[in-house]
Amino acid sequence: xxxxxxxxxxxxxxxxxxxxxxxxxxxxxxxxxxxxxxxxxxxxxxxxxxxxxxxxxxxxxxxxxxxxxxxxxxxxxxxxxxxxxxxxxxxxxxxxxxxxxxxxxxxxxxxxxxxxxxxxxxxxxxxxxxxxxxxxxxxxxxxxxxxxxxxxxxxxxxxxxxxxxxxxxxxxxxxxxxxxxxxxxxxxxxxxxxxxxxxxxxxxxxxxxxxxxxxxxxxxxxxxxxxxxxxxxxxxx
Numbered sequence: 327x328x329x330x331x332x333x334x335x336x337x338x339x340x341x342x343x344x345x346x347x348x349x350x351x352x353x354x355x356x357x358x359x360x361x362x363x364x365x366x367x368x369x370x371x372x373x374x375x376x377x378x379x380x381x382x383x384x385x386x387x388x389x390x391x392x393x394x395x396x397x398x399x400x401x402x403x404x405x406x407x408x409x410x411x412x413x414x415x416x417x418x419x420x421x422x423x424x425x426x427x428x429x430x431x432x433x434x435x436x437x438x439x440x441x442x443x444x445x446x447x448x449x450x451x452x453x454x455x456x457x458x459x460x461x462x463x464x465x466x467x468x469x470x471x472x473x474x475x476x477x478x479x480x481x482x483x484x485x486x487x488x489x490x491x492x493x494x495x496x497x498x499x500x501x502x503x504x505x506x507x508x509x510x511x512x513x514x515x516x517x518x519x520x521x522x523x524x525x526x527x528x529x530x531x532x533x534x535x536x537x538x539x540x541x542x543x544x545x546x547x548x549x550x551x552x553x554x555x556x557x558x559x560x561x562x563x
Contacts, residue, residue, distance in 0.1 A: 330367030331393035435464025
């Protein structure tokens, strides 16, 4: 459908009926600014307003969708063309709306993940919970955007993006532990043994010796199976 042509046609018909933009807006339950946007071709009326708009302007749906008065001999041809155009317009509008919702989910998910890292102390388990929750929301948005491609390609991309996103979170967490001496967010276990705090993660171990003293220091090592006795003697080495 030609938005600009339809907009000019609405303006012409409105003037023929001697109706102001404000009067037409009040009858249809919209703002006069909305009417102005229609007539300038910036927006199209919602499909639910097609019939009442035609009644107010004393035109047919076929006229409105064609952007001109349709001659009787062309009526059927124009009608079929307008049906196809209307379906195409509706599909594009729905697609645009879905993309907008997907973008909101993506941005919100990233916001939640970043906020969880910045707001919650690393000792709190909520930081990891909310950061993963944010990634899940982010992935839902990505999934909605990718719903037009074949399922196996979509599955591959979803797994790849999720793995990449979690990799960034885990890498950020590791760097934070290594250089800022913060407790790992994604830890599987925490032990307090003597003057040691031991953080166990999937990929490395963190040892916080002499915690909360002037002699406190941190060690990050590869995963190893240490007993409680080993851990008790770790800071003495």
